[in-house]
Amino acid sequence: xxxxxxxxxxxxxxxxLTLPGTAQSESSxxxxxxxxxxxxxxxxxxxxxxxxxFGVETDVVTPNIDALATGGTIFKQAYVAHPFxxxxxxxxxxxxxxxxxxxxxxxxxxxxxxxxxxxxxxPETEIxxxxxxxxxxxxxxxxGKWHIGSSKxxxxxxxxxxxxxxxxxxxxxYYPSLTDKVEPKVNDYQFFLEKNGxxxxxxxxxxxxxxxxxxxxxxxxxxxQKEEPFxxxxxxNAPHSPLHGKTEDLQYLYPDHEPATPGNGVNFQDYERRQxxxxxxxxxxxxxxxxxxxxxxxxxxGDSSDTVMDNTLIVFMSDNGGKIRQxxxxxxxxxxxxxxxxxxxxxxxxxxxxxxxPGGHVFEHPVLSLDLYPTFAGLANADIPxxxxxDGKDIWNDLLNGQNPRxxxxxxxxxxxxxxxxxxxxxGNLKAYRKIFGAWRIYDLSADLTETTDLAGENLELLDYxxxxxxxxxxxxxxxxxxxxxxxxxxxxxxxxxxxxxxxxRR
Ligand code: CA
Numbered sequence: 001x002x003x004x005x006x007x008x009x010x011x012x013x014x015x016x017l018t019l020p021g022t023a024q025s026e027s028s029x030x031x032x033x034x035x036x037x038x039x040x041x042x043x044x045x046x047x048x049x050x051x052x053x054f055g056v057e058t059d060v061v062t063p064n065i066d067a068l069a070t071g072g073t074i075f076k077q078a079y080v081a082h083p084f085x086x087x088x089x090x091x092x093x094x095x096x097x098x099x100x101x102x103x104x105x106x107x108x109x110x111x112x113x114x115x116x117x118x119x120x121x122x123p124e125t126e127i128x129x130x131x132x133x134x135x136x137x138x139x140x141x142x143x144g145k146w147h148i149g150s151s152k153x154x155x156x157x158x159x160x161x162x163x164x165x166x167x168x169x170x171x172x173x174y175y176p177s178l179t180d181k182v183e184p185k186v187n188d189y190q191f192f193l194e195k196n197g198x199x200x201x202x203x204x205x206x207x208x209x210x211x212x213x214x215x216x217x218x219x220x221x222x223x224x225q226k227e228e229p230f231x232x233x234x235x236x237n238a239p240h241s242p243l244h245g246k247t248e249d250l251q252y253l254y255p256d257h258e259p260a261t262p263g264n265g266v267n268f269q270d271y272e273r274r275q276x277x278x279x280x281x282x283x284x285x286x287x288x289x290x291x292x293x294x295x296x297x298x299x300x301x302g303d304s305s306d307t308v309m310d311n312t313l314i315v316f317m318s319d320n321g322g323k324i325r326q327x328x329x330x331x332x333x334x335x336x337x338x339x340x341x342x343x344x345x346x347x348x349x350x351x352x353x354x355x356x357x358p359g360g361h362v363f364e365h366p367v368l369s370l371d372l373y374p375t376f377a378g379l380a381n382a383d384i385p386x387x388x389x390x391d392g393k394d395i396w397n398d399l400l401n402g403q404n405p406r407x408x409x410x411x412x413x414x415x416x417x418x419x420x421x422x423x424x425x426x427x428g429n430l431k432a433y434r435k436i437f438g439a440w441r442i443y444d445l446s447a448d449l450t451e452t453t454d455l456a457g458e459n460l461e462l463l464d465y466x467x468x469x470x471x472x473x474x475x476x477x478x479x480x481x482x483x484x485x486x487x488x489x490x491x492x493x494x495x496x497x498x499x500x501x502x503x504x505x506r507r
Contacts, residue, residue: 034376074362164196
C-alpha cells in the first residue's frame with residue numbers, strides 16, 4: 001500500500017506542474033457523452049486524491065479513481081445542496097434547492113406504507129436534467145439508487161431516463177439474492193432490484209456494486225453503438241450502510257480478516273466497520289477501472305482505435321458527507337452526514353475529459369451540485385424549458401478560466417430538525433452557522449477549515465446582513481411535501497415549524 005501512495009504522489013506532483021487552461025477552447029467541439037458517478041455517504045478523506053490534497057493519511061485503496069482525478073480537475077470546494085440522500089439527489093437532478101418544491105425530507109420507506117406517501121416524489125413540474133438531455137437527443141440511463149419517487153409518475157423511466165436498473169428506495173442490501181427470498185419485505189433494502197420497472201431475481205453471490213458496474217458498462221456499450229451521445233447517471237449505493245464489504249475484497253485488503261455473515265454492522269468493532277467501509281469503496285474503484293477500460297476500448301479487442309474517452313466527460317462526487325459511525329472519515333472537516341457544517345455538505349469531486357477539462361489541476365473556488373444541470377445542458381446544447389428555474393450556474397467557462405462562478409453571492413444550506421433549523425450561509429470565505437436556536441457563529445473557511453474559531457463577535461454587521469439575506473431566501477421556500485416518519489410530520493405541525501423569523505434572528 002505504501003508503494004501505491006508513493007506512486008500516487010508522483011502522479012499528483014507531475015500533474016500539478018503542468019498548469020492548464022490556456023489551450024482550452026471556450027466551448028466544446030462536440031456534444032460529449034456524460035458519465036455522472038454519484039457515491040452515497042462517501043467521506044471527504046475516503047478517496048486517495050482528496051486525502052492527498054488535504055494531507056490526510058488514509059487506508060483507502062482507490063488507484064483508478066485517483067488516476068482519473070489527477071488526470072482531470074479536482075474541485076477543492078464542491079458542495080451538495082443538502083446534507084442527506086433524497087433531497088441532495090432531487091437537487092442534483094432538478095437543478096433546484098429541494099426546499100423550493102418541498103423535497104427537503106427523505107421520502108418515507110415504501111415498505112412503511114404511510115398513508116398516501118408511496119404516491120409522492122419530485123414534482124413533475126420540475127423538469128429534470130435527464131429529460132433535458134433526452135430531449136436534446138441523448139440516450140439516457142440511470143443505474144443504481146434513485147430515491148426520488150417510486151410510483152409511476154416519479155419513476156426514472158418517467159423522468160427522462162431511457163434505461164433504469166437498480167432500486168427506487170433509499171438503499172439496498174449488497175447481496176440482493178439474500179433479500180429476494182425474504183417475505184414479507186419490511187423495508188426498501190429488501191426489495192428486488194429492477195430493470196425498467198420489472199423485478200429482477202439476482203443469482204446467488206451477486207454483489208450490488210459489481211452488478212451496477214456491469215449494467216453501466218452494458219448501457220455505455222449500447223450507447224456507443226448509437227449515433228447520439230449518451231448520459232449515464234451511475235448512482236452507486238456504496239459506501240452507504242449496510243456495511244457489506246465484498247468477502248473477496250475484504251480477504252484481499254485484510255488477509256487476517258475473519259469472514260462474517262453480512263449483517264447491518266451494528267455489532268461490529270470499530271476496525272471491522274472501517275474495513276467493510278474501505279472494502280465497499282474498493283469495489284467502486286474496481287468498477288471505475290471497468291468503466292475507463294470500456295471508454296478506452298469499447299469492443300475490448302485490445303486496440304483503442306475505437307476509444308470514446310476523448311469525447312466523454314466524467315464527473316465524480318458524493319451525495320453528502322460520510323457517516324463517521326459507519327467508518328467514514330471527513331477529515332479535515334468537522335461533523336458528518338446530516339450537518340450543515342462542512343463535513344455534511346462538502347464532498348470530494350472531480351471532472352475528467354481529455355483536452356477539454358484542465359488536466360492535473362485543482363479548482364479552488366466553491367461549486368455546487370446544482371451547477372451540473374446548467375453546465376451539462378450547455379455542453380449538450382440542450383434547451384432549458386421555458387419557465388424552468390435553475391438555482392445553479394453553468395460553470396464551464398469559469399472552470400476553464402479559473403474564475404469564481406459566484407463571487408460574493410451568498411449560498412445557503414438548510415436542514416430542518418424537530419423544532420428548529422440548522423442553517424449555513426456562506427459569503428466569500430466567511431460562513432455563518434446556527435444549529436436550531438444555538439448562538440450564531442461565523443467561521444473563516446480560508447483559515448479555519450475545521451470550523452472551530454467563532455468570529456461572530458467581530459462581524460456583527462455582516463451577520464445581520466446575512467440573516468436578512470437568509471430570511472429573504474426562506475420566503476421562497478415551501479413546507480415539506482412529505483415526511484419520512486409519522487413523528488416527523490407530527491413534530492412539524494406541533495412545533496410551529498418552519499420558524500423562519502426565529503431562525504434568522506440573532507436571538
Ligand atoms: Ca447519502
